[in-house]
Structure formats: structure tokens, C-alpha cells
Amino acid sequence: MEKEEKYNCWYFMKCGREPSGALVHQFGVCPASTEQRLDGIHDGKNAGRACWVVAGSYSEQKRFHCFFARIYEDCKKCEFYAVTKAAEGRTFIEAEKLIERIQAP
Numbered sequence: 001m002e003k004e005e006k007y008n009c010w011y012f013m014k015c016g017r018e019p020s021g022a023l024v025h026q027f028g029v030c031p032a033s034t035e036q037r038l039d040g041i042h043d044g045k046n047a048g049r050a051c052w053v054v055a056g057s058y059s060e061q062k063r064f065h066c067f068f069a070r071i072y073e074d075c076k077k078c079e080f081y082a083v084t085k086a087a088e089g090r091t092f093i094e095a096e097k098l099i100e101r102i103q104a105p
Contacts, residue, residue, distance in 0.1 A: 008048025012080045032057040037102050042088050053098040
């Protein structure tokens with residue numbers, strides 16, 4: 001059986017906010033793409049598969065859905081969140097544990 005490819009949020013959402021992305025000049029680099037404390041979580045690069053806990057990963061543009069510090073419930077409705085949670089199954093790391101990792105000294 002072939003292993004399913006796991007995409008980072010910026011690729012899945014096609015937001016263009018990853019470093020050197022097409023929309024960085026307009027919206028800035030998404031902090032999820034540079035948050036190194038979550039590197040490797042759910043097999044993602046930086047916080048690419050845990051973007052829902054990174055403040056500032058949200059934009060007022062409709063297609064950028066996640067911003068934990070503001071409205072975590074909206075992130076639970078995001079297609080990327082649902083796909084990630086389903087792909088990880090029992091190994092999915094809940095937001096509270098991810099936040100602890102970000103806040104650790």
C-alpha cells in the first residue's frame with residue numbers, strides 16, 4: 001500500500017503565503033510557514049500541518065481560514081483541518097498540546 005502524501009496548509013489552501021509565495025508581497029509570509037517549534041508535527045514543515053494554533057495565520061481574505069488565537073471553532077470547520085485530523089487518526093495532536101509546545105521556553 002502506498003503512503004498518502006501529506007501536504008502543508010499553504011500548498012493545500014493555495015494561499016501563496018509560504019516563503020517566496022506568489023501573494024507574500026500582498027499579504028505577507030504566513031507565520032505557520034515559519035513556526036519552527038511545530039516542525040514535524042503531523043509530518044509537516046514548520047507549522048504547515050498545525051496552522052490552526054499559530055496566531056497570524058489568518059487573513060481577511062476568505063480563503064485563509066485559520067487563526068487559533070481569534071476563532072478556533074472556525075478552524076475546526078476548515079477543510080484542511082478536517083483532512084489533517086482524518087489523515088492522522090489516533091496520532092492527531094490536539095491544539096492544547098500544540099500550544100504547550102509553542103509556549104515552552
